[in-house]
Amino acid sequence: MRLARKPKISRVRKARQDRALGTVDTILRATAHVLVRDGYDKASTNRIAERAGVSIGSIYQYFPNKEALFGALVERHIEEMRGVLVSTFADVLSKPFPEAVRAFVLAMIRAHAVDPALHRVLIEQLPRVGSLPLARVRDVEADAVTLVKTYLAHLAESTSLVLPKDLDVAAFLAVTTVEAATHKAVLHERDLLARPSFVDELVDMVVRYLLRDEAAEKPRAPTATATKISAPRRRRAS
Amino acid sequence: MRLARKPKISRVRKARQDRALGTVDTILRATAHVLVRDGYDKASTNRIAERAGVSIGSIYQYFPNKEALFGALVERHIEEMRGVLVSTFADVLSKPFPEAVRAFVLAMIRAHAVDPALHRVLIEQLPRVGSLPLARVRDVEADAVTLVKTYLAHLAESTSLVLPKDLDVAAFLAVTTVEAATHKAVLHERDLLARPSFVDELVDMVVRYLLRDEAAEKPRAPTATATKISAPRRRRAS
Amino acid sequence: MRLARKPKISRVRKARQDRALGTVDTILRATAHVLVRDGYDKASTNRIAERAGVSIGSIYQYFPNKEALFGALVERHIEEMRGVLVSTFADVLSKPFPEAVRAFVLAMIRAHAVDPALHRVLIEQLPRVGSLPLARVRDVEADAVTLVKTYLAHLAESTSLVLPKDLDVAAFLAVTTVEAATHKAVLHERDLLARPSFVDELVDMVVRYLLRDEAAEKPRAPTATATKISAPRRRRAS
Amino acid sequence: MRLARKPKISRVRKARQDRALGTVDTILRATAHVLVRDGYDKASTNRIAERAGVSIGSIYQYFPNKEALFGALVERHIEEMRGVLVSTFADVLSKPFPEAVRAFVLAMIRAHAVDPALHRVLIEQLPRVGSLPLARVRDVEADAVTLVKTYLAHLAESTSLVLPKDLDVAAFLAVTTVEAATHKAVLHERDLLARPSFVDELVDMVVRYLLRDEAAEKPRAPTATATKISAPRRRRAS
DNA sequence: GATGAATGAGGGTTCATTCAT
DNA sequence: TATGAATGAACCCTCATTCAT
Numbered sequence: 001m002r003l004a005r006k007p008k009i010s011r012v013r014k015a016r017q018d019r020a021l022g023t024v025d026t027i028l029r030a031t032a033h034v035l036v037r038d039g040y041d042k043a044s045t046n047r048i049a050e051r052a053g054v055s056i057g058s059i060y061q062y063f064p065n066k067e068a069l070f071g072a073l074v075e076r077h078i079e080e081m082r083g084v085l086v087s088t089f090a091d092v093l094s095k096p097f098p099e100a101v102r103a104f105v106l107a108m109i110r111a112h113a114v115d116p117a118l119h120r121v122l123i124e125q126l127p128r129v130g131s132l133p134l135a136r137v138r139d140v141e142a143d144a145v146t147l148v149k150t151y152l153a154h155l156a157e158s159t160s161l162v163l164p165k166d167l168d169v170a171a172f173l174a175v176t177t178v179e180a181a182t183h184k185a186v187l188h189e190r191d192l193l194a195r196p197s198f199v200d201e202l203v204d205m206v207v208r209y210l211l212r213d214e215a216a217e218k219p220r221a222p223t224a225t226a227t228k229i230s231a232p233r234r235r236r237a238s
Numbered sequence: 239m240r241l242a243r244k245p246k247i248s249r250v251r252k253a254r255q256d257r258a259l260g261t262v263d264t265i266l267r268a269t270a271h272v273l274v275r276d277g278y279d280k281a282s283t284n285r286i287a288e289r290a291g292v293s294i295g296s297i298y299q300y301f302p303n304k305e306a307l308f309g310a311l312v313e314r315h316i317e318e319m320r321g322v323l324v325s326t327f328a329d330v331l332s333k334p335f336p337e338a339v340r341a342f343v344l345a346m347i348r349a350h351a352v353d354p355a356l357h358r359v360l361i362e363q364l365p366r367v368g369s370l371p372l373a374r375v376r377d378v379e380a381d382a383v384t385l386v387k388t389y390l391a392h393l394a395e396s397t398s399l400v401l402p403k404d405l406d407v408a409a410f411l412a413v414t415t416v417e418a419a420t421h422k423a424v425l426h427e428r429d430l431l432a433r434p435s436f437v438d439e440l441v442d443m444v445v446r447y448l449l450r451d452e453a454a455e456k457p458r459a460p461t462a463t464a465t466k467i468s469a470p471r472r473r474r475a476s
Numbered sequence: 477m478r479l480a481r482k483p484k485i486s487r488v489r490k491a492r493q494d495r496a497l498g499t500v501d502t503i504l505r506a507t508a509h510v511l512v513r514d515g516y517d518k519a520s521t522n523r524i525a526e527r528a529g530v531s532i533g534s535i536y537q538y539f540p541n542k543e544a545l546f547g548a549l550v551e552r553h554i555e556e557m558r559g560v561l562v563s564t565f566a567d568v569l570s571k572p573f574p575e576a577v578r579a580f581v582l583a584m585i586r587a588h589a590v591d592p593a594l595h596r597v598l599i600e601q602l603p604r605v606g607s608l609p610l611a612r613v614r615d616v617e618a619d620a621v622t623l624v625k626t627y628l629a630h631l632a633e634s635t636s637l638v639l640p641k642d643l644d645v646a647a648f649l650a651v652t653t654v655e656a657a658t659h660k661a662v663l664h665e666r667d668l669l670a671r672p673s674f675v676d677e678l679v680d681m682v683v684r685y686l687l688r689d690e691a692a693e694k695p696r697a698p699t700a701t702a703t704k705i706s707a708p709r710r711r712r713a714s
Numbered sequence: 715m716r717l718a719r720k721p722k723i724s725r726v727r728k729a730r731q732d733r734a735l736g737t738v739d740t741i742l743r744a745t746a747h748v749l750v751r752d753g754y755d756k757a758s759t760n761r762i763a764e765r766a767g768v769s770i771g772s773i774y775q776y777f778p779n780k781e782a783l784f785g786a787l788v789e790r791h792i793e794e795m796r797g798v799l800v801s802t803f804a805d806v807l808s809k810p811f812p813e814a815v816r817a818f819v820l821a822m823i824r825a826h827a828v829d830p831a832l833h834r835v836l837i838e839q840l841p842r843v844g845s846l847p848l849a850r851v852r853d854v855e856a857d858a859v860t861l862v863k864t865y866l867a868h869l870a871e872s873t874s875l876v877l878p879k880d881l882d883v884a885a886f887l888a889v890t891t892v893e894a895a896t897h898k899a900v901l902h903e904r905d906l907l908a909r910p911s912f913v914d915e916l917v918d919m920v921v922r923y924l925l926r927d928e929a930a931e932k933p934r935a936p937t938a939t940a941t942k943i944s945a946p947r948r949r950r951a952s
Numbered sequence: 953g954a955t956g957a958a959t960g961a962g963g964g965t966t967c968a969t970t971c972a973t
Numbered sequence: 974t975a976t977g978a979a980t981g982a983a984c985c986c987t988c989a990t991t992c993a994t
Binding site for chain 6: 282283284294295297298303304
């Protein structure tokens, strides 16, 4: 007979560790932990409360329901990722093109590295029926697309670079490509990700795509470095 | 004991419609329908049975449990997509390079167009904890990567085309890019997808990436295939 | 996906073996087999039908419902046991007392040996809520008690044997003791049952109880061995 | 979601009655009640919860599953019976033999009288497939057999009493006989049980069996204990 | 008769949520 | 505020029974 015994010793200790943190934070951490450890299906509110070292009632003190709880976690995770992205974007804009792309790629990788395990459960297991996780991710991606498009439009106007004509599509492809490659690599192809060529190739791909070279027509254009240099030069030469 | 069952006219009519189809097929269709209409969390076996116009027992006559039911649906969907892909791949191999890429892209779009709504729920909502759904999708993608890599290796040997050095990464990027762009466009960016430039740009991106032109340096290198010609011109002269 | 495949080859073969038997008999055998092999909880009508090599419909052709099916099996088993008992009882009546007891004990053991495995499931697992198994067993035991009582009464009248005064209780105790000891030994104490002393002791117990010795009054009655000998001698001494 | 719950007056009142008792106790009582009233097959967890005046969830708060629930009930019942038995056994050991037997028989009757109706369902209807109910009963009986055997061995050594040679069988028969007779009488033959002769006869049977009188052969053998004396003497003088 | 696909009431169990303390 | 026992709708699944063929 299993009576409700509570040898919650370890639980209590764990909870104490987080004592400094607010209860909300403790709950959110526990949510992430349980989600990663046990998967979405097993992540019941009771289990989360247990892990957090608080009573189930306390969860409902701060979150109206389970969806809101997961929503807050998603929001928080997305914001962390966005933070990494944004802090990088800042100086991306001022860099010469190929370097900007590389910075963008690295930022994306860094963003995905914030908490890959959590990211994975969030993306793969959370029910996306409501408007929760995936929708928020899409929002972020949409933001990125807009940003990139703006950046490209700016480039096109202020430099002589030759860019794809349909900037909507171009920005979409650039962002989608970098995000998808990064995402898949971080989650499922760690060995590919580890190769130096991974970033190089990904950057190369995006640069080659976005940057159309006029150089072909002007064979002698001496470019110091491969990618970086050629690009600028290419623009509306004629 | 089964007493007078309530008429449930629509249910009966629905059932009669599908009478010609096997029960298994009816159930699978209902599963897809409910999944798309109500989302995974609401797709209970009882709801599916109701939609199928069969009793809950009939589902368990053909599927040992719910997971197997969804598994069968995933399998079926994946096979349909794979069918589209494979039937296209056949002649891809014999085509000159850029056309091969275009064929590949179109095949991927067509594959995703088989049942986009279902594809979406399957990808986004099915719990990927078991081994079924996502794993199967990854299998297919892994197959695609292998195929592409083989194809590229073959190209590199039998032609004078210059390809990326790290073919593992190259194949991964090519497949991931095309799949991701296609997937996202089909599911969430129908207006981008509708533009003629979408395919053009996607093809362009992949071709520009995979194909490095030596022609610039070796103007006379006359390559028979169309492949060489278009791309070549692009690269940096110096 | 588990479709209703029917590689019922072995099933069919099994069924053929019983082809000579009537369908009812085949079903009853299958019922016993499944009951013994899988236990009551797993003995579903479908499983029984499968084992019998007939369709589930055929069972309902011959038995109105599951209870009736098990009822028939119980009836049959009880009758077999009763047959063994009765055929023994016939000559018990004419035997001198201690031998009669021994014959009775042996008959009981033989009766329980008819199909111990089946007997066990029937006794231990069949729901006795209705009036089915246990009730029938009790009927048989009640019959036995009556028989024994009659026998004892007859003995008391026609001989000078001294018997317990309360023949109701005496008969009850005698039958209960022999049945219980036999039952438990056959089902759970095979090693005790195998000892020669088992039967000897059981017979001894009953004889000592039923037969009160006049010897006490006749101190010199020299009995060679303790139990065995004293008893016989006791017989119609007067 | 829990909307306005229906009054269910009796349920509430019943619940209030037991409010003092722990929920576990209430559930266990309800289980026993339903088991006795409706039989095992009808004793669904929902029915038990209803009877207990608690929600079905409360059952699962304290018992991991249905088997554990019944297991706890069996355990509890067995312990109660064992308690009665043990408290009696204490002074059995110090008593002269026939009185010890009588005490044993009375203890067994008292033990079976703890809750005969429950005892009956537990013994007759609980599926003994798992390891719980029947196994536990057998454990108790095995303990009794061991105890009795030890007691007899002690007697044989420390007194001049003549006992059966095979003490394994003797102890088995003694315990089985007393248990079976008691069990059947309590459950199905209340009128026999009510007769004073019932206990007398049962005690008589066991004593006669276990105790072999040397007195016959050795008239003068004066045995201190009451045992020897009573037995012989018992026979009808006339 | 025989078949077996289909039926659906009902069983055990889970877990988000409430509320008296 | 915090607690956690209690709640009960709903889920997945089983299986005795039916009936059109």
